[in-house]
Amino acid sequence: MRSIWKGALTFGLVNVPVKVYSATEDHDVPLHQVHNKDGGRIRYQRICEVDGEVVPYQDIDRAYDDGEQTVVLTKNDLASLPSERSREIEVVEFVPSDQVDLLTLDKAYYLEPDSVSPKAYVLLRKTLEQTDRTAIVRFSLRQKTRLAALRTRGDVLVLQTLLWADEVRAAEFPSLDEDVRISAKELEMSASLVESFSKDFDPDEFGDEYQRELRTLIDAKLEQGDAIDTAATFGEQDAGDDGGEVIDLMEALRASVERTRAARAEKVGEPAPKKKAESKKNASKAS
Template sequence: MRAIWKGNISFGLVSVPVKVYSATESHDVKLHQVHGADGGRIRYQRKCDVCGEIVAYEDIDKAYDDGERTVVLTEEDLESLPAERDHEIEVVEFVPADQIDVLRLDRGYYLEPDAQALKPYTLLRRVLEETDRTAIVRFALRQKTRLAAMRVRDDVLLLQTLLWDDEVRAPAFDVLSTTPRISAKERELAAQIVDSLASDFDSAAFTDEYQEQLRTLVEAKLEKGEDLDTAATFGERDDEEADVLDLMEALKRSVEGKKAAKATSAKAKAAPKAAKKTRKRA
């Protein structure tokens, strides 16, 4: 991994030099745009609408336009801002971990301590673990002031940026002002479905089916080109509309389906054991 930023965690008078690394990465198949007729790559040019010249990226600055006037902000202007110059991750408070709304969580970053800062880094990590608290921190990264939650993941301090209040939309759905009547039987059947699917979350049990299918498609296209029969590769698509069921009927069928699947799974697990016992007797 490559560090994207360096700074210092500060809590009280303690300062911990750290390197910041992106904690996540995309697994998507990288695609680019081409001209469908000849496969030529589509490229975008940065063209000035005043002089008509193609402008190199390093010659591009940012600007603010209020409708009447335009002010250009150079990289030097932006770097002169105090928040941008300050490479400090300031701990502003420690809050109960359950007070962090998951809707506010944004990007995740790992914090690696400098070798000489391992002791204060470990101290902060252990305090967060033992108190079940999350540190709310403030810092500037990539020309933005960030609010973030700092917590422990395994033996590493993890920083997760938080959305600001005005970045979280409030739900306003008129349809929810009416509460439908739910019968006791419907609640019972729904609870049975929940019970049949109850489990401990294991992220490794899930895969991104779309990306897997996309990779299969790309590999098949590389091998067979335009002669590829996608129907044969992925099977025919069923476009028939599903029957519309009322809620009670849908719940009943769901429960029956889960019971049948559970019975089939139990038989499959029992079969090897039964075969093993038969071999022992023989």
């Protein structure tokens, strides 16, 4: 893993130098969009709606639109706002761990001690464990002020960013206002059902079936030769005086498909399929 940030945990006069690492990663199979007719890549361009020109990223500013007026915020405007002025992760308070609502937990990070001696790091970790407390901390990362929960996970301190209170929607459902009566027998049977499913949680027993099946599907298509050359999915231009002539992508795709079919036929010992032009020529001779 590569650290994404360095700083120090501070509470009172205690200073704990740490390195910050992303604790999670995405294993989804990467997919991109293509034209269903010819497999060509779909690309998005930053086009100005006023002059219709493609705008380079360095020429793009941010803006806020209130529905009637737009306020443009330049890079200098944004640079003047409070950002990562401090490399400190400041402990604001220590709270009972059960008071941290799981709904507010967001991105997780591992903290590694970044000093000659990890004593202060281990001391803080053991203190959190023995007191069953979670530290609420405040810090700045990527030009945003963040609130986070500092807790333990085995021998490691974990920093988990929290959603702000106004980012959590209120659950207001009129149907839950009704007076629902649950009998003792119903509650007993429900508890019995829960008990029959009860066991210790092992996350390794679960996996993303959709991603596994998607990978199996892709591998099967590759094995069957049901694929096209990646190079053929990109448009090409000839740098001429006329600004570039777009090569016929359909022809490139047809050639790729013919090569794939020929290679597959050769592999199984079958005669390679004739090209369309040759087939038409032979048909005309026969007639």
